[in-house]
Amino acid sequence: MAFLKKYRTLNSIGLGTILSLFVIIGWHNSQTDLESSLSDNVSNTAHLIVEQFRNAISEDVNKLKNLKKRLEITEGAYFDFWSKDASLLINQDSTLKLIEWIDDSGIIKRVEPYNENKEAIGLDITKLEYRYPEWSKAREDSTFNLTHWLELVQGDHAFLIDAPVYIDGQFKGTITAGIDPSYHFQDILHTFSEYHVQIQDEKGDIFYTFGDSAKTNSLQNFGTVKKIDIGDASKSTWTVTITPNHLFRKDNSTESNTFPLILALVLCGLVSISFFFGLKSLDAEKSLIKTNKKLRSLIDSSPLAICVINTEGIVTDFWNSAAEKMFGWQAEKVIGEHLPLINDDELKDFKTLINESLQEGGVKNKQIKKTRKDGTEGLFMLNIGMISGGEEMLVLIEDITEIKNYQQKIKKSLNEKEFLLTEIHHRVKNNLAIIVGLIDLQKDRISDERVIPILNETQSRIYSISGVHELLYQADDFTEISLAEYIDKLLDKLQQTYQGTERPVLISKEINSFGVNINQAVPLGLLINELITNSFKHAFSDTQIPKITLSIDQKDGYINIHYQDNGKGMSPQVFENKNSLGLNLIRTLIKQLNAEYKLDTDCESGFGLHLEFPVSQKGAHSNI
Template sequence: MKNIPGSKLLPFGLPFLLAVHFLVGVSSAVGAQTTANQVRTYSGFIDEKTESITVVTDQFYPPYSFIGESGSLEGISIDLWKEWEKVTGIHVDLRGMNWASAIQHVTEGKADVIDTFFVTDERKKTFLFTDAYAEIDVPVFLHRSISGIKSLSDLTGFTIAVKTGDSGIQVLEEAGIENLLEFRNYSDIIRAAKMHDIRAFCMDKPSADFLMAKAGVRDFVPVASLYVGQISRGVLKTRQSIFEKVKKGFSQIPQSRIREINRSWYGTAVPYAFNYRPIVFIALILLVVFTVLVAFILFLRFQVDLKTGELKTQLDLLERSERWNKAFIRALPDLFFVIDRWGYYLDYSVNDERLLRSTSEGLIGKNISDIFSPELVSVFMEAVHDVLRHGGIREIEYELEVPAGLRHFECRIVSMDTDTALYIARDITGRKEIEQRVVQSLNEKEVLLKEKEVLFREVHHRVKNNLQIVSSLLTMQSDLFESEKGLTLIREIQNRIQSIAHLHELLYQSKDIASISLQEYFSSIIREISITNHEQFSRIDLCMDTGLIRASLEAALPLGLIVNELVSNSVKYAFPEGTGGTIRISSRVDESSVCFDIADSGVGLPSDFDPDTSESLGFVLVRSFASQLGGTVQYLPGGGACFEVRVPSGRLILDAEA
């Protein structure tokens, strides 16, 4: 009886083996007799003409086909073909070779049949298959030091050894496992596993058990089954007659003979007499111990898986952090150097070697005194010793002549441990050049701005003088008017001109020629009105508070003309027959606008007078100026005359901004 070295790895339990011993012996005897009879019966299977077929198989696929110690092919498949030869009378030329060559031989027609052939959908397109004669579990074996693998997806990232042409390759690739290391045969894989060159491999389980037992490899265990495949014999679809002969021949081999061949390779128990009761008692004890051990092992496995998962997570985080740090450093334009407390370079990382005073090959081991001037070395070493003693960061700026030219560098120095420091140098030549250009440009712009400011002040001054001349001309022209209506018209025009003139006067006197204070502007307008209407204004109290609101020329001018019209109207019509009262000017700010209230305590507007539709020049001007500002003017009924002028806040400079 032939026993493979791995047969001891397949214990069925001693009580069970003893129970089936008698049946196995009986069936073997009967099977042997039947075989002899059937061999004689089927000797006329084929016609009397001598025939021969060529069969190729994997020479490294134990226990089905492999090169034995005698140098010839042995195994279950070999014995079965010998039986087939006896049954059919056809000579079988058995050829063992590596698996890739076997497939190539049968595909190219150099062989009739290929044995130990897994049945797959892809192969069915080309081959005809006999009935499967074995179901083979195809797992992935991992080294015992690797744990936490529960499914194929957990194998992603591992390098898995496979046999070239093996059907398991397609299954692994479909599962997303791409790191496959191909070997010519299973023996080479087991040899690499024994030498610890691989940590994972995919192999049919019977072959793995046989080869690992033979090589003394005990550190690998199956962890994830790819599939359970069926092995059969394959014939090209173009060789239908060969296929029918092969199939018919194997169907005539007695099942008892097939079982006998399988037992001869997988082994069977040797009968002996024994007392069952002690064995049963011991078995029970062993079962209890085994149960406790299994529970303990499962608990340990759970703890190991838990810790392994945590370690894997931490390892992934560390690897990702390392990748990020390396990518971050590569992306930075800075130069990184590690030096010790004596100024010797220990490590560096640069992206542009043109910024190095020395070549990168000769930098490690050099001292900074070989790179910098004595003065700069002194500054550097003082900074290094300072950060090594007290921590913190020291910054240094320096110039250095490098292959890229004279460059300006900004350097930051920090301590790494008690004897080493890291300094990071950044090329700031471009920034320095920009700063110099900016300073030069600012100086030039400052001169231009001062000249422009002088020019604007001169313009405002001349406009104010010209308006004063126009006002004086109107005063001279008023001597020609005899009617009071004409003189009143001249004075109103003069007030408007003076409002504009005061605006230009305030602008050229102001420190900020871009805007003026509305409080000052309105005060100068009302002062001019009081001079023109001295008698009426003497009986009026003025209350004005517009806060710190400022306005540009474009916004101040229409506002001033509105105030001029409304205040002049109040002075002339609000207090008849020598009566007096109060004129109030105030401002308030809401969410989107600034409101100016111009009100008096006089008799108010006539009941039939509508300022919104009035065609009088004053109210037409008021509405026009308010529209020019993008605002509105509204009459508020009540005691006296009250007008609300609402202007968008964006047109003014509020006190918070001032």
């Protein structure tokens, strides 16, 4: 069986080939027998035709013999009636064209019918090379003689039969008849139109043809050749060739047997194909049985409760181990009954659910609360899918009781953590605000004016940090803040701190709205704080209309910042090497952000800085 399965195609082709060979051999034998039968039929018909030809010629010869005997018996006295009887024979037999008397010297003395053949009277045949040898042979042997197909002196063609006449042992001459057997042959063959007949004399001259010769070439193998021996002297032999023609093919065609052969070969092919698909179907059936076992094994081992119900809500198949364990009812108690977890009061609603499933193609993720066999309640996730053309439905039920309990615990824990984080950020912001307030109190007690700007800078830096925590405890997401909102509040605070009334600084900003996590928000806020502080303190001493431009956007995973003021500018050497708190902080924060930067220190256009750094995906708990 494994061999049949492995070589299914080859076996099917082999079977079809063997059957086809048997059919072809049987058909060939049938064709051979049929052709042999047809060949025998043609041969028998030819024999019959030739015998009729021979009999017809014999009749003519016998008539001539009768005239001869009358002359010999009457010792020549019959010559007085010869012409009359000869004329009567010619009138009675259309085969006889003429009858003539040739004397012993070879001169034609009499001929009937006279008028049509009078040119022959007095003709000396001893002077005719094509005629005299045969005539003299009949004279010498005293036998009948038949010439080949001759053209007569008086016109037309005929065979001449010489019958020598002896009186008292002396040769007196010959009764010679000119015959054209075509009339006899025509009468014989008029019912054999399915044959082409051709007759040749001993010299090969064709003197008679009958029937249509169309399409005889393809039937040459059925043709036959017969011989007719005529005359006692020369033993003249006619060759008769009989070949079937297209009419014979029409009535006895062997090609008509090709259709049964084709039909039989087609049947062999169908048997081969049926055998192939039979093996394939058997293999598919085994595969289906194997797949069905696997499916049942998979269903039985599934952690989901699985069963099949009909449109009435009756369990028709399955009810796996998970269903037994989940609800407590055994399969043999369930199959054939309504779903046990649906009580009588809920049956109407359940059928309504089934109808909705039929209309909508199923039910997905429907939470239901049901009672188990032991009386305990549970939460379950119900899924229903259509099978068998909508006549049956596959039901999958998942016990989500524990999952729901876990979800409630997790939600409670998450709410507690969110409250705790909000409180932490709030307290950090408040504590930083207390520090800023303490610094304000300290500034009131300081008399040295050089210290107050330093404390102001410290307050700005603290505020840039506290601003982040303020936004975080106000937000729903503790991992990132809105950068645009953060920078707006930071700039407002800095303007309040440093903005003088004599020459107010115009701050132009273009900040796209996007989120940034806390680990990048704090250093970024400090960096912008230091840049603006540096511009307020050192850039605008000689600038009539001071201006600061800040643009921030995000593209392709990178944050781009361009900062520009129109102050007196700063050389690259100062920016990169000067040992001041502000510049040290700026350089440190650029490294902390992992940023690429480019300086624009043209004194005419002021100080410019372009930054680009990747967006960090780390959470609030991570470190940059």
